[in-house]
Amino acid sequence: MYIPNSLWTWSFAIVTLTQTIITLALECFGFIYELVLVYDALRLKNTIQVIGLCLCNIGLLIYGAVQVQQIKEAVGVLTVNNAIDPDVWGETEPFLIIIPVVVAMGTLLMMIVAWKLYDEFAWSIYKHISADLRMKRRYLTYQIYIALLKFDLFFFIGFTVQFVVIVTNREDIEFPLTLAAIPVTIIILVCAALLVRRESGLGMIAIILLYFAAMAYFLFKLVRMYAPETYAEYLPARRSLTFFAIITLVLIVLTITNACMCMHNFHKGLKPHINKKKGSKEAEKANTELTSVAAGQVPNRMMID
Structure with a gap:
């Protein structure tokens, strides 16, 4: 009985160590992905995405x-x-302990910067949407939905990659289905962003049904991770998989809620604000340049004012 037990513990350690390497690599990828989202948030002046990045950093800290x-x-x-x-x-x-400490310090700095950016981005939204409070609420709902889709992508793929690593039975149908979930997830989230911009009601209904299917998928995985018959297969990575599954389920619920709110706002005047053509941006730039030229005839103090 000792030899099988020794073999099992050895196999458990190898799988756990492999999973640990993957999760550390996934954490590094998470920070790179955050860096991309930071650039995207600053480019779009999306306050909600900046706040979401602070929350995401707290998740990576945990x-x-x-x-x-x-x-x-x-x-x-x-x-x-x-x-x-x-x-x-x-x-x-010591190196493993210092990682969450550094991340915690970075999160604190991000929160301070996010607070400073809030007023700046709020003024940009005011100029973009005007003073219509109802339209600003609709635009805010749209921004929340788009930001949620971007965070959904990371946590969906992060969970799937970890799951693929610990599945040792490659002949099981669950393995190819898990691999197929990665491109399917990307396609669904891209379509979700396009459909909300085009205000397609039928398309959004289909997307919401797919969100419910994704919720059922993650609930099924959680049950399997703790079921007496199958828990041993997930034991090496159950802690990190549970963390990702719970975060993903929370994100799915929030995404479904915001998707329904976005559908409620369809055909109420928001579409022109989120689908501006490049021509309008170029015209705005030209008008700004003309204004600057005209302002060049007045004293510098007036220009600054």
Whole structure:
């Protein structure tokens, strides 16, 4: 009985260590993805996306803290089996602890910057939408929905990639279905963004039904991760998978709610504001240049005022 148990613990440690490497790589990808979203938020002057990035950073902070215990378990099993040097954990623990500390400091700085940007972006929205409060609320709902789609993409794919790594039975139908979920997810989210811009009611209904299907999928995965018959398959990465699944389920509920609110705002005058052509931007730029030329005839103090 000792040999099978030893083989099981060895296999458990290898899978856990592999999953740990993947999750650390996924955390690095998360920060790169955040960097792209920061540029996108500043380009679009999307206050909601900036706030969402602060919340996402808090999520990555929790995710990094979770990895410390998971890596400790993997190193412990490998040490017992004489696979690695016993001093490995003592050498790596300080670096693993410093990761969430640095992320926490970065999150605090992001919150301060987000607070400073709020007034600047609010003025831009005022110039873009005008003083119509109802139209501003509709535009705000649209901004929330688009921001949610961008965060959905990361957490959907993050969960799927982790799941693919721990699935050891490649002949099971669940494995190819999980792989197929990655491109399908990307297509669905891209279509969701296009359909809300075009105010397609039937298309949005189809997208919302797909959101409910995604919710059922993640609930099914959660049940399998804790069911007595299948929990052993997910044990090496159950902690991080549960974190991603719960965050994704919360995002799906928020996305469905905002999708319904966006549908309620269809055909009420918002579409021209979110589908401006390049020609209008170029015309606005030309008008700005003409204004600057005309202003060049007045004193510099008047220009500054």
